[in-house]
Amino acid sequence: MKKGYDVVVIGGGIVGCATAFELAKRGVKDILLIEKRFLTAGATGRCGAGIRQQWGSELNASIALESTNILENLEEYTGYPHSVELHQGGYLLVAYTDKEWDQFQKNLEVQHRLGIDSYALTPEEMKKKVPYLNLDGVKGGTFNQKDGHANPFHCTQAYAYGARKMGVDIETFCEATGFRMKNGAIAGVETTKGYIEAKTVINCANTRAPELAKMVGEDIPVISERHQALVTEPVAPLIDCMVMAFSRSYYVQQTPHGSFVMGIGPKETPSHNFKSSWQFLEHNCAVMCEALPILRNLRVVRQWAGQYDMSPDANPVIDEAAECKNFYSVCGFSGHGFMVSPRVAIMVANYLTGQEDTLDIHRFSKKRFETGELLLEPAVV
Amino acid sequence: MADKVIICRCEDITREMILQCIEDGYQTIDEIKRVTRAGMGPCQGRTCRLLIAQELSRAYHVPMEEVLMSTFRPPTKPISMGALADAWLENHEGEEAVSGQAVAPKPEEGGAAE
Numbered sequence: 001m002k003k004g005y006d007v008v009v010i011g012g013g014i015v016g017c018a019t020a021f022e023l024a025k026r027g028v029k030d031i032l033l034i035e036k037r038f039l040t041a042g043a044t045g046r047c048g049a050g051i052r053q054q055w056g057s058e059l060n061a062s063i064a065l066e067s068t069n070i071l072e073n074l075e076e077y078t079g080y081p082h083s084v085e086l087h088q089g090g091y092l093l094v095a096y097t098d099k100e101w102d103q104f105q106k107n108l109e110v111q112h113r114l115g116i117d118s119y120a121l122t123p124e125e126m127k128k129k130v131p132y133l134n135l136d137g138v139k140g141g142t143f144n145q146k147d148g149h150a151n152p153f154h155c156t157q158a159y160a161y162g163a164r165k166m167g168v169d170i171e172t173f174c175e176a177t178g179f180r181m182k183n184g185a186i187a188g189v190e191t192t193k194g195y196i197e198a199k200t201v202i203n204c205a206n207t208r209a210p211e212l213a214k215m216v217g218e219d220i221p222v223i224s225e226r227h228q229a230l231v232t233e234p235v236a237p238l239i240d241c242m243v244m245a246f247s248r249s250y251y252v253q254q255t256p257h258g259s260f261v262m263g264i265g266p267k268e269t270p271s272h273n274f275k276s277s278w279q280f281l282e283h284n285c286a287v288m289c290e291a292l293p294i295l296r297n298l299r300v301v302r303q304w305a306g307q308y309d310m311s312p313d314a315n316p317v318i319d320e321a322a323e324c325k326n327f328y329s330v331c332g333f334s335g336h337g338f339m340v341s342p343r344v345a346i347m348v349a350n351y352l353t354g355q356e357d358t359l360d361i362h363r364f365s366k367k368r369f370e371t372g373e374l375l376l377e378p379a380v381v
Numbered sequence: 382m383a384d385k386v387i388i389c390r391c392e393d394i395t396r397e398m399i400l401q402c403i404e405d406g407y408q409t410i411d412e413i414k415r416v417t418r419a420g421m422g423p424c425q426g427r428t429c430r431l432l433i434a435q436e437l438s439r440a441y442h443v444p445m446e447e448v449l450m451s452t453f454r455p456p457t458k459p460i461s462m463g464a465l466a467d468a469w470l471e472n473h474e475g476e477e478a479v480s481g482q483a484v485a486p487k488p489e490e491g492g493a494a495e
């Protein structure tokens with residue numbers, strides 16, 4: 001680690017690592033990424049790692065589509081010598097109410113406009129795809145083969161690997177604790193490993209991003225909400241696709257390793273709570289065994305908790321601090337940051353290096369909460 | 382010969398793979414667990430995390446006590462989803478097992494065991 005850098009990225013999750021990578025790829029030479037624990041210690045290492053293009057807004061669908069295209073070749077893209085274990089077994093989205101079913105038809109129209117190959121299924125057709133699905137209350141579903149999941153540890157390591165190769169310094173167990181400013185602009189970062197000069201800071205600290213931004217006088221309307229997940233013992237392949245329902249708020253997938261990863265999403269009071277609860281364990285199993293009774297036979301081996309960084313419209317907030325030039329925050333991914341991070345990182349890097357982009361980064365500014373130009377998304381958990 | 386030693390029996394991870402991780406620059410049990418799956422099987426690392434800690438201690442010249450332990454995550458023993466589902470239904474008679482409409486459990490106060 002040197003005394004100073006052009007760019008300091010805070011946060012070693014997928015967003016920070018992808019952003020550092022994309023900046024280096026655009027020729028930015030002098031980059032440091034700091035992480036208070038180790039890479040993937042935050043939400044990225046705790047996530048369901050699902051990727052889907054079946055969104056209801058054109059913005060999200062197109063970002064997810066372009067992100068998937070990158071994930072499809074992430075090893076080559078970053079030079080990473082391991083597989084990132086992308087599996088495109090599709091997502092089966094299940095509608096349990098008429099309202100939801102109507103919304104699905106509208107979502108399909110949006111997706112088709114972008115060339116996404118999703119389609120509607122009757123309950124009987126759904127049963128063919130997932131024979132174990134309990135059809136009680138099911139109105140119908142939609143499916144897209146290109147959806148799936150990837151290994152979040154390896155995806156993050158892939159970006160970090162590629163970034164290091166291009167000269168990015170990565171310092172783990174290094175926590176940002178404060179900032180120094182000069183003439184209304186960022187001058188450096190105080191860390192647990194000493195002071196580092198910085199011409200630009202990119203705050204990718206997820207649920208901790210608001211409190212860091214606050215240190216330079218910036219309020220970001222993003223809160224931290226606990227979400228839990230669990231994993232079962234591995235078994236022979238039973239289900240190839242992710243099964244997910246918004247109205248019953250569950251998702252479940254079988255990983256290439258054979259284990260099932262799943263979670264449910266009751267709303268909780270904001271907190272940085274990282275503890276697992278037995279209430280979740282039992283409730284999750286009740287919800288999931290109702291939807292897929294075959295799961296009754298599987299044994300849970302591990303559960304964990306992580307945080308969603310929730311913004312008011314469940315979409316990211318990307319902004320420069322009003323009172324501190326060159327201090328940027330990239331957060332508020334609201335539970336779907338993994339699958340959009342490849343494209344979001346490109347947008348941020350393009351913006352910071354003055355390159356053109358088909359996406360307008362200003363749409364993600366927090367100003368939208370005042371002007372009402374919200375990034376509304378009907379298809380979120 | 383020594384390198385064919387199995388360190389994590391549940392996931393079939395050899396000492397060689399652990400040493401490779403250390404050579405690749407990984408410094409903690411948690412990182413090695415995440416990239417190799419060592420300690421993610423049914424026994425949840427009861428044996429292998431100490432063995433991995435030993436390797437880290439040796440490689441980085443730090444005493445065993447200073448090697449960061451990974452978090453022990455519940456449940457302590459594998460338990461069937463059916464049994465857990467029944468436990469929920471017993472405590473929530475007449476309620477539907479739907480999570481969207483569910484009342485949020487009170488967050489266990491304090492928390493933040495990050």
Ligand SMILES: Cc1cc2nc3c(=O)[nH]c(=O)nc-3n(C[C@H](O)[C@H](O)[C@H](O)COP(=O)(O)OP(=O)(O)OC[C@H]3O[C@@H](n4cnc5c(N)ncnc54)[C@H](O)[C@@H]3O)c2cc1C
Nearest residue numbers: 011013014015036042043044047048050176306337338339
């Ligand atoms: C249970 C669960 C399931 C999910 N499922 C999915 C899914 O299926 N699909 C999907 O797309 N998304 C999913 N998500 C959301 C996804 O995990 C996140 O949106 C994404 O990982 C955010 O990445 P990030 O890099 O912003 O955050 P993180 O991975 O949290 O990275 C931020 C990093 O910053 C570090 N940090 C914090 N403060 C400081 C500081 N002061 N100094 C230095 N470092 C600091 C943290 O240690 C952390 O490593 C899920 C999340 C959870 C919790």
